[in-house]
Amino acid sequence: MTNTMRAAVVRQFNQPLVIEERAIPEPGPRDVLVRVIASGVCHTDLHAVQGDWPVKPTLPFVPGHEAVGYVAARGREVTDLKEGDPVGVPWLHDACGHCEHCGGGWETLCESQHNTGYNVDGGYAEYVVAPAAYVGRLPDRPDFVALAPILCAGVTTYKGLKETEAKPGEWVVISGVGGLGHVAIQYAKAMGLHVVAVDIAESRLALARELGADLALDASDPDVVRTVLRETGGGAHGVLVTAPSVPAFRQAIAFARRRGTISLVGLPPGEFPTPIFEVVLKRLTIRGSIVGTRNDLAEAMAFAADGKVRARTMTGSLERVNEALASLAAGEVDGRLVLSIGSPD
Numbered sequence: 001m002t003n004t005m006r007a008a009v010v011r012q013f014n015q016p017l018v019i020e021e022r023a024i025p026e027p028g029p030r031d032v033l034v035r036v037i038a039s040g041v042c043h044t045d046l047h048a049v050q051g052d053w054p055v056k057p058t059l060p061f062v063p064g065h066e067a068v069g070y071v072a073a074r075g076r077e078v079t080d081l082k083e084g085d086p087v088g089v090p091w092l093h094d095a096c097g098h099c100e101h102c103g104g105g106w107e108t109l110c111e112s113q114h115n116t117g118y119n120v121d122g123g124y125a126e127y128v129v130a131p132a133a134y135v136g137r138l139p140d141r142p143d144f145v146a147l148a149p150i151l152c153a154g155v156t157t158y159k160g161l162k163e164t165e166a167k168p169g170e171w172v173v174i175s176g177v178g179g180l181g182h183v184a185i186q187y188a189k190a191m192g193l194h195v196v197a198v199d200i201a202e203s204r205l206a207l208a209r210e211l212g213a214d215l216a217l218d219a220s221d222p223d224v225v226r227t228v229l230r231e232t233g234g235g236a237h238g239v240l241v242t243a244p245s246v247p248a249f250r251q252a253i254a255f256a257r258r259r260g261t262i263s264l265v266g267l268p269p270g271e272f273p274t275p276i277f278e279v280v281l282k283r284l285t286i287r288g289s290i291v292g293t294r295n296d297l298a299e300a301m302a303f304a305a306d307g308k309v310r311a312r313t314m315t316g317s318l319e320r321v322n323e324a325l326a327s328l329a330a331g332e333v334d335g336r337l338v339l340s341i342g343s344p345d
């Protein structure tokens with residue numbers, strides 16, 4: 001093993017990433033060093049590169065929080081992972097482990113957490129370091145490209161669907177059929193839910209139908225709310241908003257059934273109008289949902305290992321990461337774009 005690696009680095013917001021030759025990071029006593037095989041490109045990475053969220057990433061940084069590969073080295077205190085184990089590095093890089101939220105099984109809410117590819121270097125690189133206690137475990141003989149998106153898109157939408165509290169046989173609307181939404185449809189079907197998929201791109205609606213959505217509707221159709229209310233018999237029990245678009249948030253409230261729950265996952269910067277009468281009189285619950293815990297990730301991974309959920313992927317190379325990000329920004333990606341970085345053998 002040489003002691004340098006290639007990494008795609010954000011030096012300034014809204015500028016092309018720079019491919020740099022860097023020293024391979026050293027794992028600390030409780031860390032593993034992961035040799036990256038594949039790394040998914042999440043829309044969050046676009047927000048990070050653009051620096052458009054209220055709390056900005058620390059420059060310079062390596063984006064990417066859907067990195068999967070093999071453990072290449074481990075710190076001396078790591079006992080539950082060994083070289084050659086297939087793992088993935090999620091958004092939740094680490095949390096404090098002892099606060100109210102960590103103790104309550106909600107480590108995703110820890111105020112001392114670090115986030116991969118945001119304030120800790122991430123997976124757009126040949127190697128990435130992460131604490132062993134927070135890396136996701138992959139099944140044996142993994143299809144790395146297909147599993148990379150489970151590390152964020154998978155766990156986030158699986159958790160977000162659970163947070164709608166919709167039960168088998170009930171209806172959910174999934175707004176946004178991109179990297180997140182297209183796996184959300186599959187989780188929802190596997191969870192026994194009826195699915196209305198909503199997007200503004202015709203190719204996404206076609207993908208939604210292929211993946212088992214009971215209905216796929218154009219969000220910009222002036223009749224879309226009426227259609228959802230009619231087809232679901234009064235509105236969806238759960239609404240999962242993955243669209244990085246503010247109008248989708250207002251529309252989600254209109255899709256909801258009385259007593260329904262709207263789970264907000266998309267993160268366009270901004271605010272949306274919340275009609276008080278509609279929320280109060282329909283007794284709606286509007287809640288945010290942020291990625292998922294380690295247990296959520298293990299459960300989300302199990303669906304993929306069982307073949308119940310499989311990400312649709314387009315692959316790109318680390319060298320062409322800027323083109324990959326540009327095509328995601330232009331809305332040209334059906335499914336998830338995954339960077340192929342290392343050889344699996």
Ligand code: NAD
Pocket residue numbers: 041042043044045047152153156175176177178179180181198199200201204219242243244245247248264265266267268289290291292328331333335
């Ligand atoms: P993506 O670009 O792959 O997909 C977005 C989809 O939304 C596209 O298919 C697009 O056509 C569709 N869309 C755009 N406007 C719409 C509208 N008005 N109505 C319906 N659909 C619309 O993005 P992604 O990787 O799936 O990420 C989506 C959002 O989720 C981003 O804001 C990202 O930062 C956020 N995110 C949040 C979490 C979390 O834990 N809360 C985790 C991951 C990503």
Ligand code: ZN
Pocket residue numbers: 042043044045065091152153
């Ligand atoms: Zn993500």
Ligand code: ZN
Pocket residue numbers: 095096097098099100101102103107110111112
């Ligand atoms: Zn904590």
